[in-house]
Amino acid sequence: MSKKTTQTRKQFLKRIGAGTLALASTPAIIGAGTIPNISYLSRKKYSANSNIQIALIGAGGMGSEDTNTALKHDGVKLVAVCDLYDGHLERAGERWGKDLFTTKQYKEILARKDVDAVIxxxxxxxxxxxxxxxxxxxxxxxxxxPMVHS
Known part of the structure; x- marks a missing residue:
C-alpha cells in the first residue's frame, strides 16, 4: 500500500465517522421534542389489549435469547413458537408457559391473526x-x- 492510499482511507473513515455523528445528532439539534414517541417497546404501561404479540421461529440459543430480551419490555407477549427440534419446543413450554402454541411448520405461525411480529x-x-x-x-x-448474501 502506498502512503497516499492509506491517507485517503483514513480521510474517508474520518469523513464517514463525522457524517454519521452529524446525522445521528440532527434530531437533537433541530426540534428534539417535536418527534412523537412511537416506540412499541417504551416503558409506559399497556392494557391487556395493547400487547404486541410475538412469535419465535427457531427456538435455539440465539432465538431464545432474543425472545427473552423482547419479553423484558412491557406490552410484549409471546404467543407462539416454531422449531423443528422437539427438545426446543418442550423447553419453550417450560420457559415461557405451557399455553404457547407450538409447531414445526413456520407457515402455521404466519397464518395466525394474533401474531403481530416474528423473531x-x-x-x-x-x-x-x-x-x-x-x-x-x-x-x-x-x-x-443476514437475510441474503448479495
Whole structure:
C-alpha cells in the first residue's frame, strides 16, 4: 500500500465517522421534542389489549435469547413458537408457559391473526425465505443475521 492510499482511507473513515455523528445528532439539534414517541417497546404501561404479540421461529440459543430480551419490555407477549427440534419446543413450554402454541411448520405461525411480529432465529439459509413469507403475511420481522448474501 502506498502512503497516499492509506491517507485517503483514513480521510474517508474520518469523513464517514463525522457524517454519521452529524446525522445521528440532527434530531437533537433541530426540534428534539417535536418527534412523537412511537416506540412499541417504551416503558409506559399497556392494557391487556395493547400487547404486541410475538412469535419465535427457531427456538435455539440465539432465538431464545432474543425472545427473552423482547419479553423484558412491557406490552410484549409471546404467543407462539416454531422449531423443528422437539427438545426446543418442550423447553419453550417450560420457559415461557405451557399455553404457547407450538409447531414445526413456520407457515402455521404466519397464518395466525394474533401474531403481530416474528423473531427469526433459524439457521442462515432459512432467514431470507421465512422473512419474505412473514412480511407477505403482514408480520413485522426481527432477523438478527443476514437475510441474503448479495
Amino acid at each position: 427469526i432465529g433459524t439457521p442462515d439459509h432459512w432467514h431470507k425465505q421465512i422473512s419474505i413469507d412473514a412480511m407477505r403475511a403482514g408480520k413485522h420481522v426481527y432477523c438478527e443475521k
